[in-house]
Amino acid sequence: MNLKTTYLGLRLRTPLVASxxxxxxxxxxxxxxxxxxxxxxxxxxxxxEQITAERHELHHHLTxxxxxxxxxxxxxxxxxxxxxxxxSYLQLIEDAKERVDIPVIASLNGTTIGGWTTYAAQIERAGxxxxxxxxxxxxxxxxxxxAAIEDDYIEIVRAVRAVVTIxxxxxxxxxxxxxxxxAKRLVESGADGLVLFNRFYQPDIDLNTLTVTPNLLLSTPMxxxxxxxxxxxxxxxxxxxxxxxxxxHSGLDVLKMLMAGADVTMLCSVLLRHGIDYIKTIESxxxxxxxxxxxxxxxxxxxxxxxxxxxxxxxxxxxQYIHALSTYSQTHPKRW
Numbered sequence: 001m002n003l004k005t006t007y008l009g010l011r012l013r014t015p016l017v018a019s020x021x022x023x024x025x026x027x028x029x030x031x032x033x034x035x036x037x038x039x040x041x042x043x044x045x046x047x048x049e050q051i052t053a054e055r056h057e058l059h060h061h062l063t064x065x066x067x068x069x070x071x072x073x074x075x076x077x078x079x080x081x082x083x084x085x086x087x088s089y090l091q092l093i094e095d096a097k098e099r100v101d102i103p104v105i106a107s108l109n110g111t112t113i114g115g116w117t118t119y120a121a122q123i124e125r126a127g128x129x130x131x132x133x134x135x136x137x138x139x140x141x142x143x144x145x146x147a148a149i150e151d152d153y154i155e156i157v158r159a160v161r162a163v164v165t166i167x168x169x170x171x172x173x174x175x176x177x178x179x180x181x182x183a184k185r186l187v188e189s190g191a192d193g194l195v196l197f198n199r200f201y202q203p204d205i206d207l208n209t210l211t212v213t214p215n216l217l218l219s220t221p222m223x224x225x226x227x228x229x230x231x232x233x234x235x236x237x238x239x240x241x242x243x244x245x246x247x248x249h250s251g252l253d254v255l256k257m258l259m260a261g262a263d264v265t266m267l268c269s270v271l272l273r274h275g276i277d278y279i280k281t282i283e284s285x286x287x288x289x290x291x292x293x294x295x296x297x298x299x300x301x302x303x304x305x306x307x308x309x310x311x312x313x314x315x316x317x318x319x320q321y322i323h324a325l326s327t328y329s330q331t332h333p334k335r336w
Contacts, residue, residue: 001287002297005039007241007264008130008167008193010103012039014286015258015298016279019245019266020044020107020134023276027095034100036279042266043096045107045134046089046119086119093126103129107171109136113159120160130167133160133191136198146177153182154189161190169193169243173200174226183234193241194234195266196227218269223247228260232316235261235306249273251285258298259305 003014018038024030025044033041089106096104106128110116116133123131135156139149153170160168168190174197176182183194204215224247231242244257245266254265271278295301307313 001290002299003283003286005263005298005302007040007243008105008169009241010040010129010167012103012264014039014283015254015262015264016283017243017264017266018042018271018279019268020132021268021272023268023271027092027099029276030096030100030104032276033279034102036276037283038102038267038279039264040103040105040129041096041100042105042107042132043089043092043128045109045136046086047109086122090122090126093123093128097127105130105132105169107132107134109134110156113155116156117159117163121163124164124166128166130169130192131160131164132169132171132195133157134171134198135173136171136200138200150176150182150185154185157186157189157191167192169195169241171195171198171245173198174230179230180233180237183230183238187238187240191240193243193263194238195243195245196230196234197246199223199246218273219247219249221247221249221253224253224257228257229316231257231262232260232306232310235303236308251282251289254282254286255289255301256305258301259303261303261306263302 005012005015007015007017014037016037016039018024018033018041020042022044023033024041030041030043093104093106104127106123106126108116108119108123108131110119120131133156135153157168157170170186170191170193172183172186172194186194199219201214201216203212205211206213224244227244227246231244234242241263242261243264243266244260244262245268247269248254248257248265248267249270257265267279267282270282274281290296290301303309307316
């Protein structure tokens with residue numbers, strides 16, 4: 001069975017890619033992902049705010065009280081000798097490239113154009129095969145327009161594209177007025193691929209402590225419907241790689257995403273829930289289904305059920321909403 005695919009110009013053994021998560025925190029875990037069958041790995045994201053906070057904390061602890069005990073400075077290492085923030089992340093890239101054969105894709109979330117470009121350039125020098133721009137922000141300014149926010153995305157992509165030569169993917173949120181146009185603009189600005197979609201984590205309120213708390217919930221298979229729809233719509237319209245993420249929990253989910261038009265499927269919640277070795281189960285399911293249905297390769301599957309190629313292109317548009325409602329009414333008698 002030929003499961004080979006290409007993503008961001010990288011030739012991969014299968015379309016099964018380990019998405020950014022705590023599972024890629026160490027080289028040993030990255031090797032386990034490779035051994036289980038991951039065709040590539042996206043490292044956990046490095047956040048500019050985290051880097052800045054670590055540096056401020058390090059500077060505080062190295063200098064606190066030295067005005068009273070100046071001789072204590074001689075006992076401390078120089079700040080540049082301590083690996084924190086980007087240094088440890090860059091070292092992870094270097095070590096991973098030495099010890100695994102699969103492509104290593106870095107993930108970056110910046111807050112300023114200078115931060116995006118500085119760390120992107122460092123990531124390339126460390127040896128990453130590609131870079132995923134994790135553009136994760138929640139606009140809250142009532143005066144900023146949608147056009148201004150979209151322009152921010154374009155500026156980030158153009159700035160990063162100007163300082164690196166490795167492939168660049170953009171991990172998108174679905175919250176744009178015209179998702180299709182935004183995808184087109186990002187590709188025209190230099191993005192080599194799009195990852196659909198970023199799943200924002202929503203906060204919760206603790207009623208006992210009356211505090212706002214982080215609330216990380218793993219995805220469910222229902223989450224795959226939104227990226228599946230947009231993959232099917234965008235397939236064949238953009239000169240860019242398409243990656244599916246969110247809600248992929250089985251080999252059957254992988255098959256659906258490939259048929260919609262994905263070049264790769266990114267696995268996260270399913271591996272956190274079932275363990276890294278579950279990649280083998282997913283791959284086995286994909287192969288078994290393809291054999292049963294006389295498919296020889298992933299290339300034969302890809303895009304076969306996209307809007308461009310499926311028998312009913314309107315199924316991915318508004319008319320499907322009307323059809324879904326009428327179908328539900330016919331199959332579910334009133335209970336009120």
